[in-house]
Amino acid sequence: MKRLLKTTTSVLAVLAISLNVLAAGSGVALDPANTDINDQKSLQNGANLFMNYCSGCHSIELMRYNRIGKDLGISDADVEKNLMFNGEKIGDTVTSSMSEEGAVKWFGTTPPDLSLVARSKGVDWIYTYLHGFYKDDSRPFGVNNKILVNASMPDVLWELKQNKSTEDFDQDVRDITNFLDYVGEPAKLVRVDLGYKVMGFLFILFILSYLLKKEYWKDVKYGKWRAKD
Numbered sequence: 552m553k554r555l556l557k558t559t560t561s562v563l564a565v566l567a568i569s570l571n572v573l574a575a576g577s578g579v580a581l582d583p584a585n586t587d588i589n590d591q592k593s594l595q596n597g598a599n600l601f602m603n604y605c606s607g608c609h610s611i612e613l614m615r616y617n618r619i620g621k622d623l624g625i626s627d628a629d630v631e632k633n634l635m636f637n638g639e640k641i642g643d644t645v646t647s648s649m650s651e652e653g654a655v656k657w658f659g660t661t662p663p664d665l666s667l668v669a670r671s672k673g674v675d676w677i678y679t680y681l682h683g684f685y686k687d688d689s690r691p692f693g694v695n696n697k698i699l700v701n702a703s704m705p706d707v708l709w710e711l712k713q714n715k716s717t718e719d720f721d722q723d724v725r726d727i728t729n730f731l732d733y734v735g736e737p738a739k740l741v742r743v744d745l746g747y748k749v750m751g752f753l754f755i756l757f758i759l760s761y762l763l764k765k766e767y768w769k770d771v772k773y774g775k776w777r778a779k780d
């Protein structure tokens with residue numbers, strides 16, 4: 552039995568290590584994003600930053616403006632005022648304002664839709680990517696990226712970075728990442744919330760069942776109860 556346990560643990564350890572290596576891919580360690588999908592303030596700030604700094608190039612076509620408002624506790628009027636800039640309607644999906652031909656001309660590629668990027672790459676990857684731009688004069692925009700080598704995206708947050716303290720900038724990047732995590736699975740908000748409720752319910756049920764069990768077994772233990780023959 553002991554032997555079996557030992558083998559199982561080593562197999563699991565090897566598996567975990569190889570999975571880690573696979574996940575890292577580019578060989579650069581990812582910084583933990585530490586996002587919290589239940590932090591509504593963070594999601595609101597992330598949505599705001601996304602619309603201002605990213606939606607010019609990237610769409611999130613699986614998402615509608617009014618759904619964002621509803622999930623993030625922003626009124627329709629505020630969504631229209633702060634998150635929509637191109638005369639869209641509140642029920643529209645979030646498209647980018649860039650034409651495909653323009654994108655190919657400027658970047659050599661179209662900026663990908665970011666609806667599912669948190670699912671495909673993970674939050675740590677996005678967080679590290681947005682932090683990962685460094686100066687490289689051989690590139691068209693004068694920057695390169697440490698995890699997406701030769702990325703054709705400019706360092707769109709450089710101005711924000713210069714105007715903020717490191718902590719505030721990190722928080723902004725975390726908020727954008729958090730927003731993209733929410734976008735990747737909007738039902739996560741409901742699911743996580745429901746999860747807590749179910750766990751709470753099970754906990755209360757456990758206490759009640761335990762008390763009931765004690766009550767029943769009391770009689771058995773003290774011999775008050777006898778089976779009818």
Ligand code: HEC
Pocket residue numbers: 601604605606607608609658660661662663665668672677680681701702703704705707708727
């Ligand atoms: C000026 C246009 C532009 C803006 C603004 C922009 N991006 Fe990009 N982004 C691109 C392009 C082009 C690519 C493709 C890079 C490549 O594949 O080389 C890209 C790639 C990405 C990727 C990688 C996606 C993948 O699956 O490989 C992520 C994540 C991303 N952008 C996030 C953002 C976020 C978050 C913002 C806002 C803070 C933003 N981008 C703003 C042009 C832009």
